[in-house]
Amino acid sequence: EVQVLESGGGLVQPGGSLRLSCAASGFIFSSYAMSWVRQTPGKGLEWVSGISGDGDSTYYADSVKGRFTISRDNSKNTLYLQMNSLRVEDTAVYYCAKDPGDHPSWFDDWGQGTLVTVSS
Amino acid sequence: DIVMTQSPDSLAVSLGERATINCQSSQSVFYSSNNKNYLAWYQQKPGQPPKLLIYWASIRESGVPERFSGSGFGTDFTLTISGLQAEDVAVYYCQQYYSSWTFGQGTKVEIK
Numbered sequence: 001e002v003q004v005l006e007s008g009g010g011l012v013q014p015g016g017s018l019r020l021s022c023a024a025s026g027f028i029f030s031s032y033a034m035s036w037v038r039q040t041p042g043k044g045l046e047w048v049s050g051i052s053g054d055g056d057s058t059y060y061a062d063s064v065k066g067r068f069t070i071s072r073d074n075s076k077n078t079l080y081l082q083m084n085s086l087r088v089e090d091t092a093v094y095y096c097a098k099d100p101g102d103h104p105s106w107f108d109d110w111g112q113g114t115l116v117t118v119s120s
Numbered sequence: 121d122i123v124m125t126q127s128p129d130s131l132a133v134s135l136g137e138r139a140t141i142n143c144q145s146s147q148s149v150f151y152s153s154n155n156k157n158y159l160a161w162y163q164q165k166p167g168q169p170p171k172l173l174i175y176w177a178s179i180r181e182s183g184v185p186e187r188f189s190g191s192g193f194g195t196d197f198t199l200t201i202s203g204l205q206a207e208d209v210a211v212y213y214c215q216q217y218y219s220s221w222t223f224g225q226g227t228k229v230e231i232k
Contacts, residue, residue: 035221045170045213047221061220062121095169105217106160108181110169 002026002109004079004096009114016086020114022079022096030054030074033099035107036081038092038116048094049081050104059104064090086118122146122216126224132232139201141227143214148194151218158218161190161199164226165210173212174199206231 008020022034035050049070050059058070069082079096093115097107123146133139149158157177162170172181174190177197187202201208209231214224 044225045215045223047223050221059220100175104221105158106172106175106215107162107170108172108175110171113169 002098004098004109004111006094006096006111006114009094009116011117011119012086013120014086014088014118016118017082017084018086018116020081020083020094020096020116022081022111024077024079024096024098027098029072029077031102033102033104034072034079035097035099035104036070036079037095037097037107037110038090039095039113040092046092050099051079052104053102057103083116086116088118090116091118092116122149122219122222124214124216124222124224126212126214126227128227129225130228130230132230133201133204134232135206136203137232139204139208139229141199141212141214141229143192143197143199143224145195145197145216145218147219149216149218150194157193157197158216159190159192159197160215160217161188162213162215163208163210164213170213201229204229204231 003025005023036048051070067085071080093113095113096111098109100108125144127142159177161174164170178190211226
């Protein structure tokens with residue numbers, strides 16, 4: 001059974017940093033692209049970043065480019081999202097989502113999400 | 121970016137009746153080289169993450185009931201729930217993966 005479990009969310013001040021992790025199991029992690037998708041009450045679902053199975057290709061939404069960095073450790077079956085220069089508008093539930101292939105497309109398995117709150 | 125617009129924002133349907141949700145993209149998500157529409161549909165129930173229902177506009181994900189069907193081409197797509205069940209109360213989202221990845225704003229389905 002595919003499982004993805006996010007961690008690392010919390011309360012952070014504007015301008016601060018946070019690193020999210022996503023532990024995966026039940027599939028050959030290195031064979032699949034992974035993405036981060038966030039959800040806010042006001043803006044719905046927003047794709048944030050994606051990474052290919054081997055980690056060589058990364059993709060970012062314009063809203064986070066230059067501030068967030070996606071990475072993965074295939075030896076630990078773990079996906080990461082390093083978030084720097086956080087803004088109030090980054091407040092959201094962040095989901096880790098698995099892609100069905102090696103390149104981000106649709107998302108066939110999702111974690112339960114981790115809440116990030118950016119506030120002073 | 122491709123903007124996805126869903127209609128209506130919400131709808132109430134009687135049990136056993138048909139629910140129809142529309143999704144329009146600001147540009148075509150059809151790729152002629154493989155004859156595929158780069159469009160997916162998700163269901164999200166309260167307190168849960170989204171669940172994949174449909175991909176390639178009309179292919180039902182394994183385990184998804186047959187009452188869920190997707191159709192459309194180019195810029196106009198439809199998710200149909202044929203015979204609404206109580207457990208189908210949820211918010212439904214479309215998503216394009218033709219150019220970057222963007223979601224519609226969601227359509228809330230309730231029981232009338």
